[in-house]
Amino acid sequence: MVDTVPRPCGSRALLFEVGSAAEVAAIVSAVRAAELPEVTELVPAARTVLVEVASGASLDRVRDAARSADPAAGRAGTGTLHTIPVTYDGADLELVARTAGISPEEVVNLHSGAEYGVDFCGFAPGFGYLSGLPEPLRQPRLESSRTAVPAGSVGIADVYSCVYPRRSPGGWRLIGHTDVVLFDPGAESPSLFTPGDRVRFEVR
Template sequence: MAPIRPRVRACGRWALLLELDTADEVAATAAALRDAALPDVVELVPAARTVLVAVRPGGDLAAVRSAVSTVDPSSSGQTAGTLHTIPVVYDGEDLEFVASTAGVSVDEVVALHTGAEYTVDFCGFAPGFGYLSGLPEPLRQPRLESSRPAVPAGSVGLADVYSCVYPRRSPGGWRLLGRTDLVMFDATADPPARLSPGDRVRFEAR
């Protein structure tokens, strides 16, 4: 398998933006950088198709370029983050709609959703909102055509290839499967977000 070669762009004096083609390439590149443990790197921010790498002022950007010059595509599985088990009550208002669209029963939706292990590819949209890859193929569906003005905190949803847990009440257009009582973001905690990129998630029906 050919190595991954990110497109590297300068981002200010002390950061590089690595552009990639797929979520798997992002995961592999971020994992390679974590494994490299470069001493000057102070922040690593994966997103949908990019990884931002910031070093301390005066830090060695050449070492970052070297570390990502040829990334092993299989490296995404080398660094396993914390495994979180999230209990879910599957009573979401889109649960039957998702089942109908997927051509399966509600029980099969729950079985598929709880049977997978997810990876936190990146966080965005709101503090503590993780984009969880690993959604089984039958459940992959687009966002709702119109976003809801308010989705309750703890709502568990899906859209496209991702699942999610809303960390706080906010607008949202993901299809809702259920809810959890776990607090996903607490500004007074250390760290404030329960999920971090590279972590793994399993959902458990309650």
């Protein structure tokens, strides 16, 4: 179970502060599984989950649902699975391989062979933090960020992988690119990724 006491945020929300991405995922999964009609917002981040309910609703059932959260159960796997075709030609591919002590081909095989979970979205609209990066690829951000990273760039940093939804500054190590549109403001669901979804990268 998740050992945390939620903090009230006004009269309509609770903030759960935890110690790992697995605990965040467990709370999100437990609250979603409870199918509480009073929940209006569920916002996961790296180490927190904010749950908001409708005006006048009690927060008690949210607390009860969160108590059942079990990080050891792993991901429920109920989110949408996205397959993203990638051309592995990133500017930092050689750097990542050199840092890991492996070949660029092994970097590609490791990155494309894993399944990732969308832990949370942030930084820019449609930007998902994708956990599940294989251990040899877990490397720090660049010492100096780029002023402009092209949309569709696939990167890695720390324990995460990502796809840049639009041109923006960034310091992630770039290993490839995709033509998949990650964020379309005119679409009914503008962001392709939703927390809880799963992602696989396919060599193009």
